Amino acid sequence: MTAQAPNFVSPLLQFALRRNESDSVILSRLSKSVLFIAVTLVLSLLAVPSEAAVKRSVSMTPIPASLIAGQQITLSGKTTGGLKGSKVKIQIKQGKKWKTLKTVKSKKKGGKWSATITAPASTPALSIRALSGTKKTKVQSIAVVAPLNFVTVGPGTRILGVDLSRWQSIGEALDFNRMAAAGVAYAFIKGSDxxxxxxxxxxPHVTEWAPAAKAAGILVGYYHFARIPVTADPNVIVADAQAQAAQAAARLAALGGYDERTLPYVLDVEGVDPTITDEMVTLWTFTWLDAMQAATARVPIFYSYRNFIASRYLQDAPTIEKFRNYHLWLAQPGNPADPAVQVGQGLSGRPCYESAWKQTDCSYVWTFWQYTNSGDRELYGIPWRPSSGDCPVDVTLCRPGRDSGRNHLDLNVFNGTAADLTALVSGSWVRSAAEYR
Structure with missing residues (x-):
């Protein structure tokens, strides 16, 4: 029998064969993975077109059907595709030609653009469009009407106004002709509570004063003093806000509704019970504003003061975004004639008060500013009684007795032109987020 040599090669060969088979499997699997990734990448490139392949376009949000000559309005829109970051021209039609009023640049990221223009006084009708590259928006046609005539006799050469409630009454008629002669252009009167x-x-006061003020040529606005219930139940909050909005809307209707001499209704929120949460205060306020707008087809005005707004309202993005749709009437002691005073800014110890209306420099985007509660009632035709002593000899409206005194009247200034104030009356001036910086 022939002796066999020891099989030293066979195990090595078997190991090599097994290793080769294992490498082949790994290689096969790796090839499949690479192929899958490559196919996925190709498909994703096919599914998401490049920026250049996206349709190039420019859009512009709708403009109110009518503007006031001289009224400032902020237009906004968006560019897409290769037009992002490009110039946008705002053009109006003059005869058969288009004239560029303003040129702005859209943002590279998102393509948004905005531009503030002034409605020209030279035409009763306006055709306007936006142009970017070779793309243009649809032409929007707007009527242009003349503004009401207001004098700017307030401090800082602003348009002056007052706000009135039963605290300005001692049982005698107010002299609104005297008030108008002193330069008052508008009066906010407490309409509901x-x-x-x-x-x-x-x-009784608003029923008497509103028609008398209008007869003297003074614009009239009404305000509702909010009473937020002490509860943590959102259903109760919503129901109460809707009921108070319905109450204010009914009062507006009883007073004749909106006409060419009536400013938007105001919601006055202040002095809320500290146990009510900020969430409930915010919910109540927005519910009232929404319900009032739905009932009257006009965006209300919001009134309060800096510390209350900063401390009693949510400061999240949805709250800020919504509040910016409303004109702000801010109570803040100060001198409108002092150019160093910025409405909304605080003192050096607290320069910034957080709110939806706050800008990067801590000043506010505001519409009305209640700058003092110490106005001269004698000057503005409001009978009064002294808080102490006797009536001076050189006045005509002082009456014997005791009351809050001569200097007990809220005075306000308007942040805009006569055209802007007329636009606010007509409902064509609505705030937008594009106005903020």
Missing amino acids: GLATEDEKAV
Whole structure:
């Protein structure tokens, strides 16, 4: 029998064969993975077109059907595709030609653009469009009407106004002709109150004063004093806000509704019970504003003061975005004639008050500014009684007795032109986020 040599090669060969088979499997799997990634990448490139392949276009948001000559309005829109970051021209039609009023640049990221223009006084009708590259928007046609005539006799050469409630009454008629002669262009009168007893006290004054003020040529606005219930139940909050909005809307209708001499209704929110959460205060306020707008087809005005807005309202993005749709009437002691005073800014110890209306320099985007509560009632035709002593000899409206005194009247200034104030009356001036910086 022949002896066999020891099989030293066979195990090595078997290991090599097994290793080769394993490498082949790995290689095969790796090839499949690479192929899958490559196919996925190709498909994704096919599915998402390049920026250049996206359709190039320019858009512009709708403009109100009518503007006031001289009114400032902020237009906005968006560019897409290769037009992002490009110039956008705002053009109006003059005869058969298009004239560029303003040129702005859209943002490279997102393509948004905005531009503030002034409605020209030279035409009763306006055709306007936006142009970017060779693309243009649809032409929008707008009527242009003449503004009401207001004098700018307020401090800082602004348009002056007052706000009135039962606290300005001693039982005698107010002289609105004298008030108008002193330069008052508008008067906000307390029209309604969420507390029934206070609401009843407001009715006789607003019913008498509103027509008298309009007859003297003074614009009239009404305000509702909010009474937010002490509850953590959002259903109760919503129901109460809707009821108070319905109350204000009914009062507006009883006073004749909106006409060419009436400013938007105001919501006055201040002095809320500290146990009510910020969430409930915010919910109540927005519910009232929404309900009032739905009932009257006009965007209301919001009134409060800096510390309350900063401390009692949510400061999240949705709240800020919504609040910026409303004109702000801000109570802040100060001198409108002092150019160093910025409405909304605080003192050196607290320069910034957080709010939707705050800008990067801590000043506010505001529409009305209640700058003092110490106006001269004698000057503006409001009878008064001294807080102490006797009546001076050189006045005509002082009456014997005791009351809050001569200097007890809220004075306000308007942040805009006569055209802007007329536009606010007509409902064509609505705030937008594009106005903020």
